[in-house]
Amino acid sequence: TQxxxxxxxxxxxxxxxxxxxxxxxxxxFSSLQWYRQEPGEGPVLLVTVVTGGEVKKLKxxxxxxxxxxxxxxxxxTAAQPGDTGLYLCARDTGRRALTFGSGTRLQVQP
Amino acid sequence: NAGVTQTPKFRxxxxxxxxxxxxxxxxxxNYMYWYRQDPGMGxxxxxxSVGAGITDKGEVPNGYNVSRSTTEDFPLRLExxxxxxxxxxxxxxxxxxxxxxxxxxxxxxRLTVT
Numbered sequence: 326t327q328x329x330x331x332x333x334x335x336x337x338x339x340x341x342x343x344x345x346x347x348x349x350x351x352x353x354f355s356s357l358q359w360y361r362q363e364p365g366e367g368p369v370l371l372v373t374v375v376t377g378g379e380v381k382k383l384k385x386x387x388x389x390x391x392x393x394x395x396x397x398x399x400x401x402t403a404a405q406p407g408d409t410g411l412y413l414c415a416r417d418t419g420r421r422a423l424t425f426g427s428g429t430r431l432q433v434q435p
Numbered sequence: 436n437a438g439v440t441q442t443p444k445f446r447x448x449x450x451x452x453x454x455x456x457x458x459x460x461x462x463x464x465n466y467m468y469w470y471r472q473d474p475g476m477g478x479x480x481x482x483x484s485v486g487a488g489i490t491d492k493g494e495v496p497n498g499y500n501v502s503r504s505t506t507e508d509f510p511l512r513l514e515x516x517x518x519x520x521x522x523x524x525x526x527x528x529x530x531x532x533x534x535x536x537x538x539x540x541x542x543x544x545r546l547t548v549t
Contacts, residue, residue: 365542367541370537413477425478426477427476
């Protein structure tokens with residue numbers, strides 16, 4: 326099985342703090358996606374990374390794909406209450422579908 | 436463009452009842468998916484379809500059935516509902532099936548089986 330492990334499971338921080346969440350696997354990814362899910366809604370794609378060592382930035386969010394393509398991280402600078410949500414990583418199963426990690430639930434307190 | 440729509444939003448079933456969760460997309464996507472999300476967890480793939488008339492099992496297909504008679508619609512059928520099927524169900528679609536292509540999700544159906 327191509328399991329994705331996400332850490333931490335839960336994170337509660339104050340507005341303005343920085344944070345990093347991680348997504349790891351024992352096997353190589355061909356690509357990895359990060360989604361954010363707000364309460365009561367479906368996930369929404371934030372970014373796709375496909376190249377080992379790749380770094381992508383989306384405003385205050387920085388996504389990194391590990392050189393060996395077995396791990397990825399999401400760093401948020403100066404977190405805001407609007408960043409609150411469930412952050413999910415997902416990888417291609419090779420069967421034209423995705424496998425999702427169990428997610429990191431982030432709460433940003435004003 | 437409505438994107439991916441799901442009905443109903445909420446449903447309570449008694450053990451042994453059956454129901455169909457509806458999913459429609461208006462983006463002319465070939466690929467459609469059904470996931471379930473248990474409280475505090477990620478998504479698990481139930482079934483998916485790569486085009487009209489073609490369906491395949493995902494990670495947790497037992498207790499469910501699907502059909503894909505048109506590009507737009509991908510209903511999920513629950514036969515003989517069980518408490519273990521209490522979950523939030525998400526339908527998604529994508530233009531292509533490769534992992535680098537975005538999946539667009541519907542708002543979900545919250546199902547309780549008692």
